Amino acid sequence: MKSPRILPAPGPLPDEGGTLFLWVRRGLPLALAALALVGSTLHGAGRGWWMLIGVAALAAAWPSFLRGKAFLRNRTAIVRQDNLWANAFRPLARWLGQEDAWILSFCGHNNRRVRAAFGTRRARRALILLPHCIQMARCKAGILDDLQACYDCGLCPVGDYMNAALLNRWEGRISNRSHKAYREAREYRPDLIVAVSCADRLLKGLTKIPEIPSYVIPLSLPHGMCVDTDFSVPHLFAAMETLVEPRRPSGEIQPLRREGIA
Numbered sequence: 001m002k003s004p005r006i007l008p009a010p011g012p013l014p015d016e017g018g019t020l021f022l023w024v025r026r027g028l029p030l031a032l033a034a035l036a037l038v039g040s041t042l043h044g045a046g047r048g049w050w051m052l053i054g055v056a057a058l059a060a061a062w063p064s065f066l067r068g069k070a071f072l073r074n075r076t077a078i079v080r081q082d083n084l085w086a087n088a089f090r091p092l093a094r095w096l097g098q099e100d101a102w103i104l105s106f107c108g109h110n111n112r113r114v115r116a117a118f119g120t121r122r123a124r125r126a127l128i129l130l131p132h133c134i135q136m137a138r139c140k141a142g143i144l145d146d147l148q149a150c151y152d153c154g155l156c157p158v159g160d161y162m163n164a165a166l167l168n169r170w171e172g173r174i175s176n177r178s179h180k181a182y183r184e185a186r187e188y189r190p191d192l193i194v195a196v197s198c199a200d201r202l203l204k205g206l207t208k209i210p211e212i213p214s215y216v217i218p219l220s221l222p223h224g225m226c227v228d229t230d231f232s233v234p235h236l237f238a239a240m241e242t243l244v245e246p247r248r249p250s251g252e253i254q255p256l257r258r259e260g261i262a
């Protein structure tokens with residue numbers, strides 16, 4: 001068994017986006033409620049219908065205000081509703097050429113809520129989900145079966161992740177199929193998922209597993225989809241340090257023995 005090497009200390013979590021999604025998610029129902037109020041004032045004959053529309057609009061906006069414990073208690077319904085909004089406006093965002101920006105704004109909004117929920121009371125049973133495409137395509141190390149098959153050559157993010165996972169006793173899965181990752185997440189029953197993937201798969205994952213709070217980190221795709229992808233390893237470290245109870249053992253850490261190259 002390899003011994004982990006010491007990694008740089010994680011920094012603070014970066015600021016999350018999410019303003020665009022929140023403007024649409026909360027702003028549209030509130031605008032409709034205001035319109036209904038004006039309509040009920042000006043159109044006395046149809047006041048009942050206007051009131052009904054106003055109440056429905058306020059009910060649609062209400063979940064966007066829930067934070068912390070209230071969010072955790074109602075997370076499945078809240079995340080399902082947010083997913084509906086994200087998916088409903090996705091075609092428009094695509095038409096405007098802003099599909100990824102829209103999805104990442106939704107992810108940022110989700111992350112803000114997860115941070116608010118776990119910032120004070122950290123998760124005890126977290127699971128990291130990573131896509132197999134972060135491994136360099138020409139590397140033959142069998143990391144899908146055994147993460148420690150990685151030679152830690154430094155050519156892809158897997159080596160840094162492996163060392164941090166060993167050092168901190170993180171539970172994680174590297175998967176080459178989304179449905180396998182969802183199944184493993186449901187089987188492990190974590191109280192928090194920290195997932196790395198492309199924008200499309202992050203939205204899909206948040207839609208498929210609304211019952212488990214998930215902090216999501218987007219991949220960068222310097223070589224296109226699914227090939228030699230990359231992500232911010234310090235961002236993952238910061239998320240685990242900030243949102244998850246440490247499981248790191250005390251004691252001196254030995255440097256990793258290098259046993260080969262990719």
Ligand code: SF4
Pocket residue numbers: 135136139140141143150151152153154155156157158159160261262
């Ligand atoms: S051996 Fe190198 S290229 Fe292969 S998975 Fe590990 S760090 Fe990535």
